[in-house]
Amino acid sequence: MTSTTDPATRERSRVALVTCDLFPDLWEDDHPLRDTLRARGAEVDVVPWDAAGVDWAAYDVAVIRSPWDYVARRDSFVAWAHSVPKLLNPADVLEWNTDKRYLTELAGAGLPVTPTDFVAPGETWTPPAAGEWVVKPTVSAGSQDTGRYHLPARSAQAEAHVARLNAAGRTAMIQPYLAAVDEVGETALIFLPDARGDLSYSHAIRKGAMLTGPDEGAIKPGSERIDPRTPSEAEHKTAERVLEAVRGGTRRLLYARVDLIPGPDGAPLLVELELTEPSLFLKEGGDAATRRLAEAILARV
Known part of the structure; x- marks a missing residue:
């Protein structure tokens, strides 16, 4: 290419x-x-x-x-x-x-994935004794059906959320709420093909915290503030390690987005690997990112 x-x-x-x-x-x-x-x-x-x-x-x-x-x-x-x-x-x-159970595979490969428990229909779930936790379905987009729960005060609501998902035939996933997102935010690194056709870093953005509570009205209106961001060396390395684990290699990919939040020790944790329909934040990436993606598309014709 x-x-x-x-x-x-x-x-x-x-x-x-x-x-x-x-x-x-x-x-x-x-x-x-x-x-x-x-x-x-x-x-x-x-x-x-x-x-x-x-x-x-x-x-x-x-x-x-x-x-x-x-x-x-x-x-x-x-x-x-x-x-x-x-x-x-x-x-x-x-x-x-499109099913976030892929995180299990990535965690099994030794990657720093946000700790996640999965609860399929017919399985039982006992809420943790304390802490803040996020409940969402394994198949979702745009934070749909996602809630944040402070336990034990909202244990019953968290259980009800999992039960609703299971009753609809959906698998629930439960993750600790990563508090660093409230101040540091979430870093999304966007990768596009370079002149050789290899997927490589293009640009990154910062997303602010969005979740405020249970899944009904969990997203604060207008809270998704997007700003350009320069990733840290640790974030770069983590994102590259994640992409190395993609089935079939990355040369088949037109784009990838790796979403990271610092864990309790400050090291980046993978929240999601977006390979299906992610926003690529081309406006924040500027004309160079748009041209790069357009040329990559035309080169695949």
């Missing part, structure tokens, strides 16, 4: 940017990518993943961006992904990454 693409190839390129009905014109952060691809001669369509009658084989490449309504229909979403001839990121990666 090179950082430029033959103009004739660009003129032939048909690119689908995959979204959902909730965002028919994409999430606004992806508008620069859409516009840059078109400026380079590509024909770009914004297409909901579940739109009827779409000939996905007619596109040179389909790029997952904002299909954020798939959570309630994950099985259908995964089946759709496997039906698309050329999808980025690839369907097997999406299948693995």
Whole structure:
């Protein structure tokens, strides 16, 4: 892969940017990518993943961006992904990454993952005696159905949250609330292909704390403040170690986002590895990040 693409190839390129009905014109952060691809001669369509009658084989490449309504229909979403001839990121990666039980695999590989317990339907869960804990489903997006509980005062509410998820056939996950997020925030490192096609660091942002309480109204309105951030050396190394553990290697990936929060000892802990439909914060990454991603897409045509 090179950082430029033959103009004739660009003129032939048909690119689908995959979204959902909730965002028919994409999430606004992806508008620069859409516009840059078109400026380079590509024909770009914004297409909901579940739109009827779409000939996905007619596109040179389909790029997952904002299909954020798939959570309630994950099985259908995964089946759709496997039906698309050329999808980025690839369907097997999406299948693995859309269920957060992948964290067990990464923890087993010796990576510093936030400690997580999983409770499947039919299993029992006894709340910890004390501390602050986060309860959420293993299949979710945008902090949906996520709650923060201070125990033992809210033990009954935490148990009820797990029970609701299980009753709906969903697996719950329970993690300690990492208090450093309140002051330090969460660091999201974004990786994109470089001129050689290797996934490498592009830019990073800081996200402020969002969770305030139980899953009904757990997210403080307007609380997701995003700022550019320069990651620490430890965060860089941790993110790179996480990516080294991705099944099949990273050369298949068009993008990756590694979300980290300091643990009790200050060392970075993995919160999520986002390989499916993450916000890439292209506005914070600037024109260079957008151009880099656009050229990587055209190089995959």
